[in-house]
Amino acid sequence: MAQALQLYKGGRSYALTMYVSGLAVECILRAFRWRKEPHFSGRHDLTELFKSSGLLEIEEDGMRRKGFSEQAIQEQGFRLKAAMNSIVKLWVNNLRFASEARLRSHLVAMGAQKGKRGDLSKACALELLNAAKAIVDKGVALWISSKK
Amino acid sequence: MDLLEKVKAALEQYFQPDLLKLEDDDGISGYVVAQQFRGMSSLDRQTLIDQALRRSKEPLSREENRRVIAIAGLSPEEAIASGVS
Numbered sequence: 001m002a003q004a005l006q007l008y009k010g011g012r013s014y015a016l017t018m019y020v021s022g023l024a025v026e027c028i029l030r031a032f033r034w035r036k037e038p039h040f041s042g043r044h045d046l047t048e049l050f051k052s053s054g055l056l057e058i059e060e061d062g063m064r065r066k067g068f069s070e071q072a073i074q075e076q077g078f079r080l081k082a083a084m085n086s087i088v089k090l091w092v093n094n095l096r097f098a099s100e101a102r103l104r105s106h107l108v109a110m111g112a113q114k115g116k117r118g119d120l121s122k123a124c125a126l127e128l129l130n131a132a133k134a135i136v137d138k139g140v141a142l143w144i145s146s147k148k
Numbered sequence: 149m150d151l152l153e154k155v156k157a158a159l160e161q162y163f164q165p166d167l168l169k170l171e172d173d174d175g176i177s178g179y180v181v182a183q184q185f186r187g188m189s190s191l192d193r194q195t196l197i198d199q200a201l202r203r204s205k206e207p208l209s210r211e212e213n214r215r216v217i218a219i220a221g222l223s224p225e226e227a228i229a230s231g232v233s
Contacts, residue, residue, distance in 0.1 A: 047177045047178060047179065047218045047219075047220050048171070048177050050177070050217065050218045051173075051174070051175050051176075051177035051217040051218050052173075052174065056217055056218070057214075057217075060214070078191075078194055078198070081194050081218060081219075082190040082191045082193070082194045083190070084218055084220065085190040085193050085194055085220045085221060086190040088179075088220040088222070088230065089190070089220065089222060089226050089230065091230075092229070092230050092231065106229060109225065109228075109229055110223070110225045110226045110228070110229035110230075111186055111187070111223055111225040111226065112226075114186060114187035115187045131190070
């Protein structure tokens with residue numbers, strides 16, 4: 001995620017920012033998935049990978065053990081699901097091959113310019129970066145706490 | 149009616165989606181592709197999906213709700229661009 005942020009701040013590589021952000025999400029979800037089944041290969045389907053990683057259940061169970069209210073647990077689940085929705089919407093594996101011009105035409109084709117002002121690629125890169133950070137930060141925190 | 153059928157029925161009724169692609173394998177995940185998601189934030193999309201499940205003719209129990217892990221709401225154009233449809 002630090003590298004994705006560096007790319008974003010550089011201001012010239014939004015396609016690669018988006019690719020690296022999504023890749024970081026895939027890596028953390030696969031780490032959780034591999035812990036359950038070391039020989040898992042799977043597809044680049046992040047929705048399925050999010051489910052099979054068990055990350056959401058681990059987070060919710062942890063919050064229950066700490067005495068959080070059901071409403072707080074639901075709200076946290078909701079935030080993670082919304083982050084995943086942004087990631088699934090914006091990330092495709094072949095972004096790694098995309099020029100900035102190709103990224104922009106891809107975003108226009110998917111209607112991403114609606115309701116956005118200014119640099120469309122920058123706005124979408126930031127949305128994906130923030131969403132990926134939410135998932136990766138949560139995953140890393142859960143991974144570390146599970147090792148203690 | 150099993151959980152997958154209940155979720156499908158709720159989303160079909162609420163969105164009349166262009167595509168509904170769900171699977172139940174240790175929890176439900178997948179995509180609902182509908183025009184309502186055009187230009188909408190991800191938080192609003194999840195709110196709408198949540199509403200669809202709560203306002204269903206066959207509402208989900210709390211336990212069933214917990215088994216709905218990840219349903220992404222996409223517009224038809226996003227679905228094409230991301231290779232879902």
